[in-house]
Amino acid sequence: MLQIKSLKKSYSQGSTEVKIYEDLNFHVKEASKVAIMGKSGSGKSTLLSLISGIIKPTSGDILLDGVSYKDMKEEQINDFRASNIGFVFQNFHLVSYLNALENVMLPAKVCGIKNPKEKAVELLESVGLGHRLDHLPSELSGGEKQRVAIARALIHNPKIILADEPSGNLDEDTGIAVMDKLFELISKNNTTLILVTHSKDVAARCEQTYSLNHGNLDKC
Numbered sequence: 097m098l099q100i101k102s103l104k105k106s107y108s109q110g111s112t113e114v115k116i117y118e119d120l121n122f123h124v125k126e127a128s129k130v131a132i133m134g135k136s137g138s139g140k141s142t143l144l145s146l147i148s149g150i151i152k153p154t155s156g157d158i159l160l161d162g163v164s165y166k167d168m169k170e171e172q173i174n175d176f177r178a179s180n181i182g183f184v185f186q187n188f189h190l191v192s193y194l195n196a197l198e199n200v201m202l203p204a205k206v207c208g209i210k211n212p213k214e215k216a217v218e219l220l221e222s223v224g225l226g227h228r229l230d231h232l233p234s235e236l237s238g239g240e241k242q243r244v245a246i247a248r249a250l251i252h253n254p255k256i257i258l259a260d261e262p263s264g265n266l267d268e269d270t271g272i273a274v275m276d277k278l279f280e281l282i283s284k285n286n287t288t289l290i291l292v293t294h295s296k297d298v299a300a301r302c303e304q305t306y307s308l309n310h311g312n313l314d315k316c
């Protein structure tokens with residue numbers, strides 16, 4: 097489903113080259129749930145940004161469902177990402193001036209999905225927020241914001257969800273409830289999950305856990 101081949105990524109920092117990976121290889125099967133752990137600065141978020149096509153590798157290739165990013169122009173990658181990938185971030189990344197319903201509808205509108213409102217209401221109800229549709233992000237609790245973000249990530253039935261510390265900003269009980277919801281919905285939809293986390297408990301929910309060490313992904 098997802099293939100990462102001989103991936104090299106370096107950042108230029110003035111005259112210095114910051115090397116993150118030299119030769120990273122990785123394969124994720126369809127509908128599987130994979131956790132990525134590793135020390136701060138090991139390159140976990142960078143890997144999610146590369147998988148989403150937001151940043152480009154220095155060399156190597158990424159294929160999603162056999163489609164290589166190398167063969168696509170910037171605009172095609174943006175369209176491909178909008179249709180195939182859903183995101184859940186630690187800081188929620190909701191649009192501040194849109195209410196919960198409008199936030200969830202956003203990816204559906206971008207992808208031209210029919211009945212976006214109906215689908216968004218259904219999803220918000222499934223995450224227990226049917227009574228908060230018209231609340232702005234500033235009028236929602238942290239756990240509620242993350243449940244809106246989960247509904248938004250799933251509305252366009254993406255092939256893959258990339259989650260970066262989704263419970264990192266939530267208290268323990270709220271984090272558990274939010275993760276329960278995320279795993280329930282992705283299992284129901286057979287969505288592939290790649291989850292970056294520092295929490296062993298969160299990682300244990302996944303079928304496989306890898307640790308990113310010195311540019312290599314080691315199976316735990």
Ligand SMILES: Nc1ncnc2c1ncn2[C@@H]1O[C@H](COP(=O)(O)OP(=O)(O)OP(=O)(O)O)[C@@H](O)[C@H]1O
Binds near residue numbers: 107108135136138143
């Ligand atoms: N745009 C950039 N320019 C230069 N260096 C960068 C850039 N973005 C990230 N880095 C460096 O790349 C390394 C990997 O960053 P990344 O955010 O992927 O780490 P991470 O494993 O997700 O860390 P954390 O667990 O702390 O969130 C870090 O050392 C960081 O300083």
